[in-house]
Amino acid sequence: MIVEPLQLTVSAAFAGLNAGSAISADQIDAAEKRLGLALPEALKDYYLVAGGYPEMMEKDFHLFSPEKLRIEGDYLVFCEESQGGAVWGIHRNNLLTLPNPRVEGRAGNAQKWFSESSKLSAFLLGIGAWQALLSQEETARCELPEKQLKKIEAQFDYIGERSLRLGGHRVGLIYRDAAAPLIAAYLFNSEMLYVGTPEEGLIERIEELSGLDFEWL
Incomplete structure (x- = not known):
């Protein structure tokens, strides 16, 4: 499944x-x-x-x-x-x-x-992405109202088909560039996007591409 x-x-x-x-x-x-x-x-x-x-x-x-x-x-x-x-x-x-x-x-x-x-x-796909990103060397978050989620869809793919991933409080995402490892989770209840990566400088690059303003954790 x-x-x-x-x-x-x-x-x-x-x-x-x-x-x-x-x-x-x-x-x-x-x-x-x-x-x-x-x-x-x-x-x-x-x-x-x-x-x-x-x-x-x-x-x-x-x-x-x-x-x-x-x-x-x-x-x-x-x-x-x-x-x-x-x-x-x-x-x-x-x-x-x-x-x-x-x-x-x-x-x-x-x-x-x-x-x-x-x-x-x-539930499992959401917390799986959450656990994975928290284990990365660099983690950050930013406010992102749910109605603005489309803003990041040019850079990210959702983890799992819609019928399997929706229904919980969070959803996982993967950065679309496979050469730049980054995993993310969006929390619907707080409208916050969290990201994690082992690659130094990647979060700053995503900030420039997406216009998001991340706060380092």
Whole structure:
């Protein structure tokens, strides 16, 4: 479902680097047997493509490895905030009936769950790009009202088909020039564009081309 866009994210963020201890299909199968349910295709894809890169699993969001997936009430919990302030999961009914289920969140020790993303694929593609850019040597951000997103479409491509990437709070982008490695994430709730690159001077070049005004992080 999201193998190709995840591969695009990984290749842009970690070019020339080999994955560490990758997550195997056997680990996924064992988790399904332990939990007594089938994991969504998008989550399996994330494990198989990005699971070998610690930055993709544990940077700002901590995605649980298959062995640490757990059931809380009616939810399969698969992700938590790095500081443990929130967790994200999928309701059992949606796991059983939807190929690309909704993601819900729960803050701290609260009992009530809230809607986070209408599609698991959008949640995973968004945080995958976010984790990848935060791992880069140079990172920056700028304000960009959503109605002005078209302003950067000449330099950037979205990560994933529209039907898979939309529905969450963030979306990933890749700089169109393959020789200039840069990955980005746009946050709809704050209307901020974040970028990350290992290449010195690239962000300044993009500022000149796009007219954006970045603040270094």
